[in-house]
Amino acid sequence: MLDSNADDLAAMADLLGPFAIRVAATLRLADHMAAGVTTGAGLAKQVGAHPATLKKLLRYLVSRGVFRWSQERGYEVTDLGAPLLEDAPGSVRRRLSMDGLLGLAELGLVGLLHTVRTGEAGYKAAFGRDFWHDVSDVPDDANVLAEEVAKELSGDGHLIVHSYDWSRVRRVMDVGGGNGTVLIELARAHPHLHGALLDLPGMAKAAAQRIEQCGLGDRCETVEGSFLDPIPPGFDVYLLSAILCDWPDDDAIKILRRCGEAAGAAGRVLVADMNLIYDDDDADAARMNLLLTGTVPVPVRTLKQLKRLGAAAGLELSWEGPTTRRRTLLEFRAH
Template identity: 30%
Template sequence: MNKENFMGNNNPKEQMIDFTLVSLAGQLVGVAAKLGIADMLKDQPLNINELASKVEADTQSLYRLMRPLVALGVFGESSDHKYELTPMSQFLLSDHKDSLRYISMLNAGHMGWKPQGALFDSVKSGKTAFDTIFQSGLYTHLHDNPDDEALFGKAMDNLTNIDLNNIINNFNPSDVNTLVDIGSGEGGLIGGILEKNINIKGILADREEVLAVAKEKLTNRGLSERCQFIPTDFFKSVPSGGDVYLMRKVLHNWDDDKAVKILSNCRLQMHNKAKLLVIDVVVPTDDSGIREKLRDVEMMIYLSGKQRTEKDFKDLFDKAGFDMTDIVSTTGALSSIIEGRPRVTHS
């Protein structure tokens, strides 16, 4: 089992053996991320004793952790037995622009492995595994557990940054004066769009505590004066006044009825020439798209929502009063931009 053939073996038996070990590989990466090993190796290679001292770990146990990580290509080991970064472990650096450190920690931590371990029960009962394990919904749990909420927020930032530039580069600013970002989070996406399109103004719509963080971050980027920050419960209403209504990774959190409610509330506030942009995973209907389909299983574990096919999105749009007009795949990312226009009825 080495970096040349792990999870890429053509022998069915060996491939199945690899599948039984893949969750352990995720744990290895998550532990390395939590220890901050990549950060320790950023400036210089270190031998096992030096590394163990830096991360305050048991030397022999850390060696046994690093051995398979080197075999997998996550870290490198030089001829003089010093560990070093590889192209993969660059993404475990805390300050990398496309860092995956915190999503690795989340998936390998108790919010990851506990509900994933209840997938069998979820498949049998149809109930969300996270709710079964933690006896509360994900967002209630996060509200009640600040440390988990902080890690979850950083992990979601990691995921945002994966496709952020691709989405921004695919954003068409024509006929846009005001952009409304529904479920805006901490403002990473709208901030990038505003920086690239200096004539656009933004409205951020999210929970009040989230908007406080977004306002601070956008102030530091010199963008807050072009923004409004409007506390929003998108199941009740959304802000008016936008030429484009944008939502990234929002609808996949919710079942169809709730997704239609969110979209319908947007439709109520949109003028007839406005545009809807939903940024989300589009699941292929053939036997491709393993990552998209695994993301859908994640939704089954954590929330009531799901990843949707093109037809699923078309049905949602239709029920909420939109016509689907285009789907744009963002190069190098899982996400697509699904475009909709308000359906106008002529009497």
């Protein structure tokens, strides 16, 4: 029994399989095979890889059942490996790609030991720069935000759209709005709204593309910039959706202060922050909490702590909305 447990534990800790699959996803090997490139030499030329080393990767993935090889047909994708195809139902290629946002985040887990010892984000310890710096440099063709993130509002994000009184709001700025999911849903649900999204260049470009694809270019726009710098004024509401949970107190206060300065006396700052407190038996939340902590300094703040951040930023609580296990809504205004 002890030997069996040791084997099982060692298998759980094996890093080769996950990294080999992620390399295959990054290089789009499955898509090239589906397009008719089925030899090791052809694949190496197509993806710009070292032929002999790529062949070792392919042999390993064949042994794991992700690909198969035959003398007659060369390399092919198996049913197990099919989700690596870009257009496959439930595709995981972009999610696993080391060039994409989620792939970058999980690479930071190599610094997990530093995180556990110090409480600091391991990503910076591993790569010498913080995660958000790399996010701003993610190339447009690397899927800045994973498709599954764009498909629906996550983490009770629907509360933002339906639990706040948007009837009195004409213009909203989604500060750090990522791929535009929240702003797009707001615009769809409230046709009178005009909105803007502020984010780093890579994010803003991805959001602009999605906004145009959704036919909302006449009411929504994007602005490239950082919420740590002065924010454009003139909006009725400045929305911070799942932003403060990525930053330590000093930076969170600065972000709130920037929003308050932009909002002025007439505007409002709407904080829709994530709450990552979870039950002991919530395995998915436990995974996400550890993953985020290894990537960015994620403080799990209580409602009282969020209110204190607002006060420290010179803001006054003007409305308190519903709270779920994953989301809190608070409206602030400048004193």
